[in-house]
Amino acid sequence: MSLKNILENWSDYRRTAEDGGHHDYEHMWAMAIDLNKCTGCNACSVACYAENNLPTVGKKRMMKGQGMHWLRVERYWDEPDMGGDEKEYQERGGSFLPMMCQQCNAAPCEPVCPVAATYHTPDGLNAQVYNRCIGSRYCSNNCPYRLRYFNFYSYYEESWPEPLNMQLNPDLSVRDKGVMEKCTFCVQRIRVGKDAARREGREVHDGDVITACAQTCPTEAIVFGDMMDKSSKVSKIWAAHEVELGKHEQHKSDPDLRGYRVLEGLNTDPCVTYLERVREA
Amino acid sequence: MKRYYVMGMFSNFEEAFATVSDIRSHVIPGVSVDDVTLKSPIEHPEIEEVLGDRGSPxxxxxxxxxxxxxxxxxxxxxxxxxxxxxxxxxxxxxxxxxxxxxxxxxxxxxxxxxxxxxxxxxxARLMTRRHPLYSEKVSLDQIGVMLELDEKNVDPIKELFKKHKVLEIREEVSQ
Amino acid sequence: MQTKDINENIAWAKINEDVLRSMENPRMGYWVAVVCCVAMVMCAVAAEIYQYQVGMGPANLNWPHMWDLYIATFVFWIGMSHSGTLLSAILHIIQADWRKPIYRFAEAMTTFSLMTAGLFPIIHLGRVWNMYWVLPYVSDRGIWPNFRSPLVWDAFAITTYLTSSALFLFIGMIPDLAICRDSARGWRQKLYTVLSLGWQGDDRQWRNFRKIYLLMACFLIPLAVSVHSIVSADFAMSIMPGWHITTFPPYFVAGALYSGCAAIITLFILLRYFFRFDEYMTIPILEKTCKLTFAIAMVWSYLNIIEFAATWYGHDMVAKELLIAKFVGPHAPYFWMMLFCGSVLPFTLAFEKLRRHLPTMFVVSLFLNLGMWLERWMIVTPTLSFSYMPFAWDVMWPSMVQWAIVFGSFGWFGLLFLVFVKVFPSVSMYEVKEMVFHRRHYHSSALANQFHRRASDPKPGDEPSKEGA
Incomplete structure (x- = not known):
């Protein structure tokens, strides 16, 4: 068996060397988030808590920075020298940036994990194996987006007192202390979608899989889909805004195109494109 | 065949080296410098000058x-x-x-x-028994010149030791 | 004023006696020190049990501060371990024989600080009970550690370094253990008989001993450099501003030698005072150590300046922001303190009057080490506080759990060291004898002449040959 593995791996490697962009991905799950549409309502975050068995940690621990919000809506306020005013709540309101794991294709978290608990799946996802994680937390330190969260306590003991434990999603585990976790692009839903498609003997169509955040977003700001499927909605948005995977700098024909990826210059090659918010000057 | 082990203890290192030097120059026929084992409290890189380069693998x-x-x-x-x-x-x-x-x-x-x-x-032949002639003074400040000899050479060697102001002579016979 | 490294006419019996005496009859003060150290370790054990039970939360670690004092102190202890290698290996190879009376405890420090350092990556794990997963053992599931991760490199490097430095310490001690064996009684005799491996001072043994000592020294120097470079890779291999810095490996190695030398000065003065080793740990030797420390301190300061200048000149917005935050942000008092202790205070080592004043040197060496500990903290934490995402900017101060474990690690190190000085000779007897012997005979050409077989060889004391110059 191992000889077969060696040969397979090496032939993969050779193909990679011959063809720089070669990947053996079955899917490339990706997102496009239109910040023009985002109202900062946090429904996506709530949906994520419900879907992924995220523990609520309470105000005190949240203030200490020990929360578990896989999807957080970051709020930014304009600096006075950039047109904002001095008030705490500015009249034009804040800017919102919903951040979930960017599922980088060149993820900085992957090579640093000492036990290979985080790795890349053939779906183009950046997976986290809770059972393998030993909690060295290096991945979180090396995530420029700071999108990995650590179980500082056995949160499950207090988060779902009886009978709230009945609300837990049976499709995925409840994590104990000492384990790193992060947004999985609702991998359990992807699994269900792929299984259903295979049972029916067909390819996975666009719309078969939808993440909890995308499903919940009242303004449909979040679009989720497969980048390998050129007809999917998400591919079309990426293409329309001239954002491409595998680049650390996007050259656009029209400066008005709004698509960008966060911290693209670090060459992490994230799978989430944001469409810039347009405001009056 | 009986083997005789003779060890002379010296406190003056120069005398001890002179003894070895004498043995090297075949003062006593039939005793070669290769039979000499030096027991010393410190490391002497210069001893190879007299003992000859015995090498280390x-x-x-x-x-x-x-x-x-x-x-x-x-x-x-x-x-x-x-x-x-x-x-x-x-x-x-x-x-x-x-x-x-x-x-x-x-x-x-x-x-x-x-x-x-x-x-x-x-x-270094470590983790073996110490030689019966080993003297605790070696770990203090004396140097021992030990030879493995035939019976006929024992007395001339003792004489040589005495000439070089030996402090103590120890003997051992093995079968 | 004492000017000689060592008194050449010191009787060898006295050397044995002085060193062996230091290993016997612990006084009251010794037991008080042991009890203090045990109490400190107990603090850490209690904190670790609590942390084990509850999770990493009570340590006040948070998002984004996933690492803090544990890793900083880990780097600190690894750094301290470089002192022994410097003294025993580097100075051995350059034949600086003044190292001989003081290298033994420095080497012990190497081993013990590694034993302390090795605990921290384990303590800081979220799931301590699975720590063996970073080791490359053959698992029936075909799972291996991720060999790309600098943490796995750490595991390899520390294992190698601990094994090698412990062996180096032990091998270098064998002739001394034989001395102990010959004069000890009771349980000590049994222990030393086993440990001295039947050493009897044969020329064969000494010859091989000289070889192995040199070979191990040759291994240890690149090993020490690689170990701290690998530790620096934990940071330099990441993409974080303030961590991803090219000069980190030499910077870490310089810092390591620096804190190691400072610790040597501290322990030198303590051992000299408590064991009355005035004749072996002499002021001129301390002076030489101080000069060495000063030189290393200047290298360290230079690398600091390089780092600041390169960050500033590189004009990476995020890295620059972090640099400014270090100087004026919430960590600024500690950062300035580090710069003061690390770069300004060592100038006291440049003055002969101060160098020769033991209390001053003792206090200065403690502050140098404080500076070096702060350096590691200032490497680890500000980067976590201020990285790429402004939303994740946060300042966190460590909790008592972390402080207790850091505090306890000093107790653990102290305890190991206290046991060492009473069980093993903390001054190398045979090498002090060698030093005395060679210094006494350095100018005595009579002995040398006697054994020179080739007439053409230059004799010691002669003018060096002009031929071929």
Whole structure:
């Protein structure tokens, strides 16, 4: 068996060397988030808590920075020298940036994990194996987006007192202390979608899989889909805004195109494109 | 055949070296400098001048250990990486050379050091019984010149020792 | 004023006696020190049990501060371990014989600080009970550690370094253990008989001993450099501003030698005072150590300046922001303190009057080490506080759990060291004898002449040959 593995791996490697962009991905799950549409309502975050068995940690621990919000809506306020005013709540309101794991294709978290608990799946996802994680937390330190969260306590003991434990999603585990976790692009839903498609003997169509955040977003700001499927909605948005995977700098024909990826210059090659918010000057 | 062991204890190192020097120049026929074992409280690099260069094979062990460390280290890592399905995903190298160089380097040193220590233990005849003639004064400040002799040479050697102001002569006969 | 490294006419019996005396009859003060150290370790054990039970939360670690004092102190202890290697290996190879009376405890320090350092990556794990997963053992599931991760390199490097330095310490001690064996009684005699491996001072043994000592020294120097470079890779291999810095490996190695030398000065003065080793740990030797420390301090300061200048000149917005935050942000008092202790205070080592004043040197060496500990903290934490995402900017101060474990690590190190000085000779007897012997005979050409077989060889004391110059 191992000889077969060696040969397979090496032939993969050779193909990679011959063809720089070669990947053996079955899917490339990706997102496009239109910040023009985002109202900062946090429904996506709530949906994520419900879907992924995220523990609520309470105000005190949240203030200490020990929360578990896989999807957080970051709020930014304009600096006075950039047109904002001095008030705490500015009249034009804040800017919102919903951040979930960017599922980088060149993820900085992957090579640093000492036990290979985080790795890349053939779906183009950046997976986290809770059972393998030993909690060295290096991945979180090396995530420029700071999108990995650590179980500082056995949160499950207090988060779902009886009978709230009945609300837990049976499709995925409840994590104990000492384990790193992060947004999985609702991998359990992807699994269900792929299984259903295979049972029916067909390819996975666009719309078969939808993440909890995308499903919940009242303004449909979040679009989720497969980048390998050129007809999917998400591919079309990426293409329309001239954002491409595998680049650390996007050259656009029209400066008005709004698509960008966060911290693209670090060459992490994230799978989430944001469409810039347009405001009056 | 009976073997006689004679050891003279000297407190003056120069006298001890002169004794060995005399033996070297065949003052006593039939006794060669190769029969001399020097028991000393300190290390004398200059003693090789009189004892002759007896050599040490420890570096060979080191070389073997280091080469083994490189080969084993790299093959071990490479085979582990090549059979570990999860690790090489996303078009990255199956056997990443930069990190393997670091790890192989550590393995080189680890095995080199272990082989050196083993070579030392073997070549220095450690972990064996002490010679019955061993004197505790050797660990203090005296130097012992021990010879393995035939019976006829015992007395001339004692004479030689006495000429060089020996403090104490110890003898041992083995079967 | 004492100007000689060592009194050449010191009787060898006295050397044995002085060193062996230091290993016997612990006084009251010794037991008080042991009890203090045990109490400190107990603090850490209690904190670790609590942390084990509850999780990493009570340590006040948070998002984004996933690492803090544990890793900083880990780097600190690894750094301290470089002192012994410097003294025993580097100075051995350059034949600086003044190292001989003081290298033994420095080497012990190497081993013990590694034993302390090795605990921290384990303590800081979220799931301590699975720590063996970073080791490359053959698992029936075909799972291996990720050899790309600098943490796995750490595991390899520390294992190698601990093995090698412990062996080096032990091998270098064998002739001394034989001395102990010959004069000890009771359980000590049994222990030393086993440990001295039947050493009897044969020329064969000494010859091989000289070889192995040199070979191990040759291994240890690149090993020490690689170990701290690998530790620096934990940071330099990441993509974080303030961590991803090219000069980190030499910077870490310089810092390591620096804190190691400072610790040597501290322990030198303590041992000299408590064991009355005035004749072996002499002021001129301390002076030489101080000069060495000063030189290393200047290298360290230079690398600091390089780092600041390169960050500033490189004009990476995020890295620059972090640099400014270090100088004026919430960590600024500690950062300035580090710069003061690390770069300004060592100038006291440049003055002969101060160098020769033991209390001053003792206090200065403690502050140098404080500076070096702060350096590691200032490497680890500000980067976590101020990285790429402004939303994740946060300042966190460590909790008592972390402080207790850091505090306890000093107790653990102290305890190991206290046990060492009473069980093993903390001054190398045979090498002090060698030093005395060679210094006494350095100018005595009579002995040398006697054994020179080739007439053409230059004799010691002669003018060096002009031929071929």
């Amino acid at each position: 420890v570096p060979k062990f080191t070389l073997f250990g280091a080469i083994f460390g490189i080969c084993f280290g790299f093959l071990f890592l490479a085979s582990a990486q090549a059979t570990f399905l999860v690790q090489p995903q996303g078009g990255k190298a199956v056997v990443p050379l930069p990190s393997n160089i670091v790890l192989t380097y550590e393995m080189l040193i680890l095995f080199g050091v272990i082989a050196t220590v083993i070579g030392f233990l073997i070549n």
